[in-house]
Amino acid sequence: MTRRQGRVGPTRPRLRENGLSLFFGAILLLSLVGQAFTGQAGYNDQALDSGLPTFTLVEYVTSSQFAVDVAENWQSEYLQFLLFILLTIYLFQKGSTESKPLDKRGRESDEDQKVAEHAQPDSPAWAKVRGWRLSLYSHSLGLTMGLIFVLSWLAQFVAGHSAYNAEQIQQLSDPLGWTDYLLAPDFWNRTLQNWQSEFLAVGSMVVLSIYLRERGSPESKPVGEPHGSTGSQG
Known part of the structure; x- marks a missing residue:
């Protein structure tokens, strides 16, 4: 036992x-x-x-039709997080849990960020040293989110171009070149319809967290916290 x-x-x-x-x-x-x-x-x-x-199932999941549908959703999600990560460094929303406290604008001090000589014993190794490693690690989240966004948007463009031209050929129409597809309504319609939904979701969360609560969630303020309390979570 x-x-x-x-x-x-x-x-x-x-x-x-x-x-x-x-x-x-x-x-x-x-x-x-x-x-x-x-x-x-x-x-x-x-x-x-x-x-x-x-198409068989295998043929479909390896097709441009499936790839473009997946990629267009992924790129919009990572754009959402990339913008949120970067904008919340300098922009605030009073009363929102999604905002930093109003006195924490900017990149903050080394002491606040617990880096270099202010690092803790269990801090990440690259946070304890100055130089390029600290600089890179200090921006690693934004850089990674940005890279994934760019790669997934590129995947959407490539797969979307292939899927669009396949439809053109089926309809006995001329396929588009890369530059023509970049300027085509199909590419930007796929892109913008996903972007607007992500911007709406993030904006709603920022504002609704000012006035509404979900007890026990770190995305919500404590139930009894005043509406004007900013950056408070519980």
Whole structure:
């Protein structure tokens, strides 16, 4: 009995400590699988109506049609977080949990950020030293989010160009070159319809967190906290 507890015991704390990332990773995979099946079904329905060949599931998930749908959603999500990370350095919203306290504008001092000589014993190694490593690590989150945004937007552009031209050929129309597609309504319609939804979601969260509460959530202020309290979470 003791040995069995020794094997099982450490697993539960790890699951509990990483529950949020594990949960979102699982529902991401489930939603991608669901998108693949429903997307294939929708594509094949249209193909049958038009007298065109249908796709197997493998053919569909490796097609430009599936890739552009995934990429256009991913790039807008990472743009949302990139803008939020950078704008909240200097911009405030009084009373919002999504804003820093009003006296914390800018990059803040080394002491506030606990870097170099102000680092703690368990601080990340690159936070303890000055030079290019500290500078790079100080901007690593924004740089990574920005890189993923650019790559996913590029993937949307490439896959969207291929999908658009496939439709053009099916309709016996001339395909577009890269530059023409970059200026085409199809590319910007796909892009902007995702951007506006992300901007709406973030803006709503910023404003609604001023006046509304969710007890126990770090995205909400304590239930009894005044509306004007800024950056407070509980």
